[in-house]
Amino acid sequence: MSYQVLARKYRPQKFSEVIGQEHVTRTLKNAIEQGRTAHGYIFSGHRGIGKTTVARILAMALNCRTSEKPVSEPCGVCDSCTEIRAGNSVDVIEIDAATNRGIDEIRELREATRYRPARDRFKIYILDEAHQITDAAFNALLKTLEEPPGHVVFMLATTAPEDIPQTIRSRCQHFSFRAVKFDQIVAQLKDLCGRENIPADEDALAMLAEAGDGSVRDALSILDQAIASSEGRLNAESVRQLIGIAPAGVLEEIMGAVARSSSQEILQMVDRLLTEGQNPVHFARQLLRFLRNSIVAKVAG
Ligand SMILES: [Zn+2]
Numbered sequence: 001m002s003y004q005v006l007a008r009k010y011r012p013q014k015f016s017e018v019i020g021q022e023h024v025t026r027t028l029k030n031a032i033e034q035g036r037t038a039h040g041y042i043f044s045g046h047r048g049i050g051k052t053t054v055a056r057i058l059a060m061a062l063n064c065r066t067s068e069k070p071v072s073e074p075c076g077v078c079d080s081c082t083e084i085r086a087g088n089s090v091d092v093i094e095i096d097a098a099t100n101r102g103i104d105e106i107r108e109l110r111e112a113t114r115y116r117p118a119r120d121r122f123k124i125y126i127l128d129e130a131h132q133i134t135d136a137a138f139n140a141l142l143k144t145l146e147e148p149p150g151h152v153v154f155m156l157a158t159t160a161p162e163d164i165p166q167t168i169r170s171r172c173q174h175f176s177f178r179a180v181k182f183d184q185i186v187a188q189l190k191d192l193c194g195r196e197n198i199p200a201d202e203d204a205l206a207m208l209a210e211a212g213d214g215s216v217r218d219a220l221s222i223l224d225q226a227i228a229s230s231e232g233r234l235n236a237e238s239v240r241q242l243i244g245i246a247p248a249g250v251l252e253e254i255m256g257a258v259a260r261s262s263s264q265e266i267l268q269m270v271d272r273l274l275t276e277g278q279n280p281v282h283f284a285r286q287l288l289r290f291l292r293n294s295i296v297a298k299v300a301g
Pocket residue numbers: 060063064065066074075076077078079080081082
């Protein structure tokens with residue numbers, strides 16, 4: 001079997017497996033248990049923190065065939081669940097709004113919503129990157145959202161909810177996803193390394209989590225690279241080289257130069273880091289975290 005990237009292999013299949021978004025998953029489960037599901041949802045937040053994953057799990061929960069009505073946790077093994085997971089369910093349609101954003105596509109979609117689901121309980125449209133939809137197309141969608149057929153559910157995933165017209169937003173339940181906490185990402189990486197039988201040092205995992213910057217998907221994709229490039233154990237040094245993280249001492253040196261107001265020193269140090277192949281974005285994040293930790297340490301004594 002070909003190598004499957006970790007983010008895909010371990011993509012959560014149940015609400016309980018989603019990390020860092022308990023405020024969303026709990027509310028959705030409660031709503032299903034109380035029979036109070038909506039016809040329009042907006043899932044917003046950074047990239048790679050589980051918006052589309054949660055949309056798919058919700059789709060499974062709504063259409064799962066283990067019960068006469070939606071279930072608060074999908075079974076994962078019935079036809080509906082497995083088809084949704086594989087992305088080939090007839091009644092759950094995923095649309096990349098970045099490329100299908102125009103009035104014609106949305107009109108077509110609106111026409112299709114008139115027909116009953118082919119087999120399952122609901123006809124579900126998951127619109128990824130929904131903020132990319134044009135205003136005219138949103139207008140066309142609005143009519144459907146104002147009087148949605150009982151069998152239709154829209155789920156809009158977006159990194160920029162403010163770009164979705166207010167008229168649409170007010171007709172949807174809006175869930176804001178949070179950046180996943182550093183500790184939770186570290187725990188997740190540790191768990192997956194365990195399952196993959198890959199020995200990993202704690203500080204190596206911490207670096208990977210930091211590089212992910214709140215995104216589980218990004219952290220896992222860097223872990224994929226780290227596994228591919230390492231021989232045996234994942235250690236801090238090999239991860240540092242892979243993602244271009246500066247050694248801790250450099251951060252202190254740079255802040256020392258800032259304290260001395262020495263632009264020249266700072267520029268020289270940054271120049272050296274870039275020449276050594278450090279990633280400037282990672283470095284900026286690292287510096288921020290270092291400053292934050294220093295301030296916390298100072299305030300907390
Ligand atoms: Zn099922």
